Amino acid sequence: MCGIIGYAGKREDDSLEVLMNGLSGLEYRGYDSSGVAIANSTIEVFKREGHLSALEETLPARTVPGTVGIGHTRWSTHGEPSDRNAHPHTDCQDTVAVVHNGIIENFQSLRDDLAAAGHTFDSDTDTEVVPHLIEHELGNGASHTEAFRRAVDQLEGSYALAAVFEGDHTLYATRQESPLVVGLGEDGCYLASDVPAFIEYTDTVVYLEDGEFVQLDPSGMEVTDSQGNAVETTTDTIEWDPEDAGKSGYDHYMLKEIHEQPTAIRKCLRGRVQELEESVSIDSLSDVSEPGAVHFVACGTSYYAALYGARLFRERGIWAQAFLASEYDPGVIPVDDDTMVVGVTQSGETADTLSALRGANRAGVETIAVTNVVGSSAARACDHTLFIRAGPEIGVAATKTFASQQTALVLLSSALTGYDDPNLLRAFRKLPDQMQSILDRSRADAVAEAYRDADAYFVIGRGYTEPVAYEGALKMKEITYKHAEGFAAGELKHGPLALVTERTPVFALVSDNGMARKTIGNVKEVEARSAPVVAITDVPEMVDPYADFLLEVPKTHEWLMPILANVHLQLVAYSIANQLGRSIDMPRNLAKSVTVE
Template structure:
């Protein structure tokens, strides 16, 4: 291959007493009952612990497991006989860890938070936990309080003073005020949360109740685990608590957990008691570790071939996708319109889905982003099938589009990596990609797994409609080995990128299914290598993009040896005529390409529907190497979080 919190400064009232995504991606083996409507949430990580052991190391390890959810700031509150120790800092979890005592504090109850900022800039003051006027209530929150401005103004008129610019701080003040009237802290929390519009997962404790935690959720993932010593660990996702326990319960909307060192109960915000039992999850912790790799991204690319091999073999053995399509025979035979919906990289997979369903299954199809679907006027009815793609199953615009489609009577399908996610729960039918948790913000293996499930689904629907395409299944069996072949050449790809590190702009182009691969390549260059990159259909080159060609630009063409190969060669000639730099990603080294390309990356060839898996892998490795050479934080690119769960 050629800091502690200061005083608020308001008058103290005499009667004042003053925390999954759900495992965004680890619930691959856990099927949950459907619940009521979710709203969207921010991508922060919260954790709480109450039990018989020091809380500090448990909270800190949980934050490290969840840092992919946000790394703008981090904070922790530990409750012990001496009072409340609060430390919070702008920056990542390691900065917080460096400020903590080397010998863990004795406190056996605490809460912690890692933040992805939505309201208020990333700084120490806006970091969680947040407290009330008298530093009695301490709260960590994941979500968006939509009516926070109205609540803040009303609270300020009643004498409350705010320290931060966040929406979350209103919760502590609401609870403070409610506790003046309510006999119990849990009633005060319930009263306060009833005033909130929006989404929340919260873990709350109080200075005067040192071995006591309350957790509640509405629209944001939250679960808790029960340890062997009866301690409780509460968190946004399973990765944060899997070191401590596998016996878990996922809270549902409007539910509230009341936990102590050796007991717990669940009630609703209206006071109704809930009888829940723990469920045991089997999760391999090596999936949330780097295992010797410098970054999660390269680890996740490297393991994708083995994961795909298992997934393909499982479907071959069980025929689950084909059986479920057969079970919905009437719907598929009467589908007159197919729409694929996704955001970011999953929109590129939606492009593949729409082309495949139309070309192979014979159903008129289109792809659209989640934000466009939710606001555009589309013809959707009972004969429309709408597919929703999301690695996490928690993408805000995709969820909103799903609810809109259901409201219009469409048959809805979700493809996701997380079984217990919102999309998995709310879609009429859900297919798991089963690629294991993805920790790096830049999605890689989930892209490949989604295309696998898409190809199985397209094959099953096409067969049901009398269109037999055995080449799809035959080609699928070769994909894992072909992926491994590309990964094995990552050093060659890394060496190639060195020649282009001084370029300030990139164009990435392809035709047909490869347009999706080109878009994925450009996205990766932008999000982890911070390189301005644009993707175009190769045929559009003369309609504007050609003006960008300069000595500071390279053009990367994804052109497998297919029916439009010669057309792509003509586009390359157009770039070379303008003295542009050209990299060709192709499946067969030919004299024509060799004569005009500055560099070439040769990858295996498969059928057009599946070729993007291989092309995307090579392009991801190219972007990874580019970012490595630049020294950028690959797993945690600036301003980004793993799931975009706010509009």
């Protein structure tokens, strides 16, 4: 969840600027404090609770010289948000500074041993044991490289670690189940938990694998394995412009990304739908056979996309189920040689999903990653990868990645089962323009104006729209901070109806899927209890008599209607949050990439 930036450069006056720019590029991940450390003849550390603006106020007006430095944005796990718990952390003598993402599971026993040996701790964090372990090894005569390795050898848990030493122009780093990527530029080397931290400086990257160590200095990098042997690395080129990570004139990243959805869908479909040949094909999956069963594993928004994908496979005659990744255990859930495990993860770094995929790999089943990030841990961990091609998503609340995941899962189910309905293929061609028409004619501001002060919001759907009901409610919760729940429409009367009042608007997803009349029946139930009704529908003539607002969806294939309907829910959630003055791009307590279990 936290963000790391590191720099080993050729111009000593640039380090602080690079680190601060990098932290700004990582703000989207969510954080509650931040800090930087510059190494020269000493180590100068600046850190502060709150947003980057608070850290900037602590920085000196003078240039802080030094060719190597590290920075960090923290999302609290051990210890409350505070100046003293912010990273970087140092040893007793302030000779080494460390930043860390992840959780050190054995920190307490390590801390107790170090305290007994005379070390003094200044924070409540698990991270602070690392610089003290390094200090201890230095006291035993180890070099900087040896001390860093020996300290890491004592850690249990997940981590991405970076360290700098006084009087040393080298940055030391390693990873275990938490992402780190190296950037290779003309003016030096960069290290980060995600590419946006340094994309303005270089698009040439090397993704580190678990257990690898890297040393960066102004002239280059050296990567070794856990035994100290040199590792041959592969460089990749990031195929998006730094401007893609900007707001492009929109008030918020989230709004920009909602409006980027038609383009994202076109990219997802490109080269995969052959309308003339009436087929769907995915080059990266050309050697994958039709599975006997499919297990989807995912979290949050991706889990709702997985629910949608599982229904697609079941309709094509393949047993499929979506599991919350944190609850998936192939040692308990039966798998066999015909089982396929599909991990749906926007970032490709979600800890719970990666753990589930690794469990599937150990069980010997075939795995596919459906992800947005080339070079991500999920992409490297799985046998096959289907990239959703949504481009960078900076807003914490997922929008265009959800639409692209849904689209990719329709493609996946079609490609693996040989489904070639020409009506679906024609609907694919129209989908981006239909999405644009919703964006152009949105009535979201009017709906938000009417219901922004509601006590709670319910979203109901049936069939393929049920997962979108869950996702629509999640968006409302994430950015408005108001209570919202999604339900299968038929379940409304089995308990939740007790909560319906005139101050609980119900958003009803009414689709022409053979179940519209049943959903309208549920609408009548809430209408009879004086609840306002907002209908999101492709059959407006059927639901108009019972709705206070109609948000129309263009006619399309049954499987694609939910992708369009969700745009309305995104826009309404955004408009309510905006009218309430919420922090839309960085909702409280949330992070973009959840890299702890």
